[in-house]
Amino acid sequence: MSLSVIFLIILGLGAVAFFAGRARGNLFDPAVGAAAGERPHSRPVYHGWYVALAAILPALLLLTAWSFMQPRLLDAGIVASMPAADQPKTQIDRDAIIDEVKGLASGELQDAFNPASKAAVPVYEAARQRLTLGALVAAVMIGLAGAGWAYTRLRPDFRARTRVERIVMGILIAASLIAVLTTFGIVLSLLFESLRFFKTVSPIEFLFGTQWSPQTAIRADQAGSSGAFGAVPLFWGTIFIGAIIAMAVAIPFGLMSAIWLTQYAPAKLRSVLKPLLEILAGVPTVVYGFFAALTVAPALRDFAFAVGIPGASSESALAAGLVMGVMIIPFVSSMADDSMAAVPQAMRDGSLAMGATPSETIKRVLVPAALPGIVGGVLLAVSRAIGETMIVVMAAGLAANMTANPFATVTTVTTQIVTLLTGDQEFDSPKTLSAFALGLVLFVVTLILNIVALRVVKKYREAYE
Amino acid sequence: MTEMATNAQTVTPSAATDAVTTKMTARDVSVFYGAKQALKSVSIDVSRENVVAFIGPSGCGKSTFLRCLNRMNDTVASARVEGEIKLDGEDIYSAQMDVVQLRARVGMVFQKPNPFPKSIYENVAYGPRIHGLAKTRADMDNIVEGSLRRAGLWEEAKDRLQESGTAMSGGQQQRLCIARAIAVDPEVILMDEPCSALDPIATAKIEELIDDLRGKYAIVIVTHNMQQAARVSQKTAFFHLGTMVEYGDTSTIFTNPTEPRTKDYITGRYG
Numbered sequence: 001m002s003l004s005v006i007f008l009i010i011l012g013l014g015a016v017a018f019f020a021g022r023a024r025g026n027l028f029d030p031a032v033g034a035a036a037g038e039r040p041h042s043r044p045v046y047h048g049w050y051v052a053l054a055a056i057l058p059a060l061l062l063l064t065a066w067s068f069m070q071p072r073l074l075d076a077g078i079v080a081s082m083p084a085a086d087q088p089k090t091q092i093d094r095d096a097i098i099d100e101v102k103g104l105a106s107g108e109l110q111d112a113f114n115p116a117s118k119a120a121v122p123v124y125e126a127a128r129q130r131l132t133l134g135a136l137v138a139a140v141m142i143g144l145a146g147a148g149w150a151y152t153r154l155r156p157d158f159r160a161r162t163r164v165e166r167i168v169m170g171i172l173i174a175a176s177l178i179a180v181l182t183t184f185g186i187v188l189s190l191l192f193e194s195l196r197f198f199k200t201v202s203p204i205e206f207l208f209g210t211q212w213s214p215q216t217a218i219r220a221d222q223a224g225s226s227g228a229f230g231a232v233p234l235f236w237g238t239i240f241i242g243a244i245i246a247m248a249v250a251i252p253f254g255l256m257s258a259i260w261l262t263q264y265a266p267a268k269l270r271s272v273l274k275p276l277l278e279i280l281a282g283v284p285t286v287v288y289g290f291f292a293a294l295t296v297a298p299a300l301r302d303f304a305f306a307v308g309i310p311g312a313s314s315e316s317a318l319a320a321g322l323v324m325g326v327m328i329i330p331f332v333s334s335m336a337d338d339s340m341a342a343v344p345q346a347m348r349d350g351s352l353a354m355g356a357t358p359s360e361t362i363k364r365v366l367v368p369a370a371l372p373g374i375v376g377g378v379l380l381a382v383s384r385a386i387g388e389t390m391i392v393v394m395a396a397g398l399a400a401n402m403t404a405n406p407f408a409t410v411t412t413v414t415t416q417i418v419t420l421l422t423g424d425q426e427f428d429s430p431k432t433l434s435a436f437a438l439g440l441v442l443f444v445v446t447l448i449l450n451i452v453a454l455r456v457v458k459k460y461r462e463a464y465e
Numbered sequence: 466m467t468e469m470a471t472n473a474q475t476v477t478p479s480a481a482t483d484a485v486t487t488k489m490t491a492r493d494v495s496v497f498y499g500a501k502q503a504l505k506s507v508s509i510d511v512s513r514e515n516v517v518a519f520i521g522p523s524g525c526g527k528s529t530f531l532r533c534l535n536r537m538n539d540t541v542a543s544a545r546v547e548g549e550i551k552l553d554g555e556d557i558y559s560a561q562m563d564v565v566q567l568r569a570r571v572g573m574v575f576q577k578p579n580p581f582p583k584s585i586y587e588n589v590a591y592g593p594r595i596h597g598l599a600k601t602r603a604d605m606d607n608i609v610e611g612s613l614r615r616a617g618l619w620e621e622a623k624d625r626l627q628e629s630g631t632a633m634s635g636g637q638q639q640r641l642c643i644a645r646a647i648a649v650d651p652e653v654i655l656m657d658e659p660c661s662a663l664d665p666i667a668t669a670k671i672e673e674l675i676d677d678l679r680g681k682y683a684i685v686i687v688t689h690n691m692q693q694a695a696r697v698s699q700k701t702a703f704f705h706l707g708t709m710v711e712y713g714d715t716s717t718i719f720t721n722p723t724e725p726r727t728k729d730y731i732t733g734r735y736g
Contacts, residue, residue: 266542267542344579346575346577346579347579347581347582348540349537349540349573349575349579350575350579350580350581350642350645351581351591352537352540352568353535353537353568353572353573353575353646354568354569354572354591354592354595354645354646354649355565355566355567355568355569355570355592355595355596355649356565356591356592356595357565360595364581364591364595365581368582368583369581369582
């Protein structure tokens, strides 16, 4: 029997509790009879829910805690059951034996490398059954106790509706906290790993150094790779691709398409084109990556050779930037669209009534009035572009060059993170740890961009409401 | 032709017999929004000497008609206008008429003050800039000052020309919008309930201003406020359910209307 079966049993218990509570609630109905007099405070169904929640919630909490505890107890049990001579000396040995025992028990492994493991299997099985049974008994006891306690509290004037409402609110709060807490967890883990990195490489060298060569020697006698962690070339590559080239594409095209869609397009055409443009935002970035790497990049390289531009590479900043710009167009367009639609019609009418043409009205009234919203949209787009990974992994290069030649190869922060962390890696070398430091920088920059953008957009929204 | 339309037409000649120079003429104007007819066969004359007021309950078509006079209904895709509207004898709905030039000649002030989110100076300079009316900075300064003076706003605004137009009070904003309309030197000014968002003192100032502007510009004003129509206009048209029920001298309409429906509306029986 596993914990999931116990979970189902608890739910069954909850169902029984619900019907019992509701039946009791029905008795309070003056129409039914028994308790004549006042109208009950809550409808029977709320009494039912109250009892059911009182049964389920504590039992579930217990089960959750138990499911965290059980593996640890089991592991400790396995090791303790072994004769002192066979007991593992190191953490690695310990993990290996425990994995073996578990594999044998579940039937995944046919035979064990360590004979001691085989002997521990029956012990492990027995301990597991004992613990699971314990979990079942404890959960059912707590569930019954909760239901019984709740059941005895039911009275005609008991505020079951208010209580259930409060519990539901509590569950909703818990659900929304999960996202926030996860973000905090991510930040903490980034911070923690980054601190380990900064113990070996000074933050100043990392933030201002211009040499990026993360290969470090694993053995003392290995030649060549000394490791240099100056991230400026990566920051430059990221800005060059994400904030300069991509925006040079996305801002004009996004803005112009938004202007055409809001001001000129016939309603029917708009209702077709706008969703179409938004579908563009839903294309998986890896598909854009193919397109950038296999179509755009070779074409640009051939063009550069034909024109005689030096330093042209088949993994160019321009290819990645152009395709990323196309990907960002819907974001800019949709934000600009929203903010121009938010400019009151009266403003447009006022300008048109002065004898301004539609394009004069757009240029002199609409765009200036919508500018804060547009700027906010562009900032959000930049923050997305510099965090974008797939396109640059596929189309930008790995060489950390500091060049303003768009046909040359550059690398970005996200590309390097992927390169540093894929494959077999040891997680205590500065090489892998530097990925966390890069991630932290990226996180901080996009966070700032998002905060500024949202503030700008919000401030502007207030102006017209 | 409906009975009301006949009535309206029988009254119109009285306007033509006055010794005035007619600026705009509308004949048998009907407006449709999609399949729904919002205005039925309205005819009217507008002159410089007489301020014309349109009164009537909400949804009666008076604003719709006003917006026909400078083709602001063009911005509504489903709107269709029939009949004939002439400005100085030129058909404004003909293919030769440039709507941009038309709107420069027939200005408009809206119900809610709608200054642009620019400085006071730039608000007034907006039209002249678009139409290239000022060659030098000094010309523009003159136009701005003149327009603000005529709108009775110069004394209040001269020390804060660079402040945002949206920072002014509602009444000042509306006078700024009037100054903005005047700045392109129009021949006709259309006002769509210009005081409905203003307090009584600001309203009184606008009404005074309308009286000052009479004679220089042909003015048409839509209003819900019958006292206002009585105070500022010389001619009044009463609209009801998309038809012009009665049109005549303001004094006659308010003291001795021929139509029972006009009388009912003016005495507050409905509307």
